[in-house]
Amino acid sequence: DAGVTQSPTHLIKTRGQQVTLRCSPKSGHDTVSWYQQALGQGPQFIFQYYEEEERQRGNFPDRFSGHQFPNYSSELNVNALLLGDSALYLCASSLQGAEEKLFFGSGTQLSVL
């Protein structure tokens, strides 16, 4: 049973560019959340997708957007990249209304130069 898979594992971009990160949830899960983890910090909630809609959003600008597909996979898009966007981006999946467990992928390390 594959867990949460994310791609790519590493990415280098320059300021002003746009980036798309991808996530496949754990088998049987229907909810995908995205977190940003800056170096030496705890993960910060970006947003959550359920039934192909953004259900909750953390304190992140509109440059951060996402999408969930019918197969529950998800994408995170970041436009107009800033140096401060450099971080580990974590995708987490869960099953709506089920036991309280959130499973994380290994993340995508984004470096903005």
Place this chain on the structure above:
Amino acid sequence: QQQVKQSPQSLIVQKGGIPIINCAYENTAFDYFPWYQQFPGKGPALLIAIRPDVSEKKEGRFTISFNKSAKQFSLHIMDSQPGDSATYFCAASKEFSTLGRLYFGRGTQLTVWP
């Protein structure tokens, strides 16, 4: 504003010691308190979690102590091993099974010397 405050930032213990990591929160609506373990290059993995209706929960060598009146909770690792060396995060959530959002502490980097 940090919703969950975690201390210490780093911790070094000898093998067999009992490291203790502490967290505090302000939002009394929080009703789910998990601890996550993260190794370098990996995502956080759930260790153990507690709800505020119990004061202690044990799973293997890991114990959570919860003080609802003080709005504090802590993780104890019994008989710590070098393989426990990792970063530990406390977190909190309200209505997690429906809302699913976690507020994380800043993390504690634990080193266990052999």
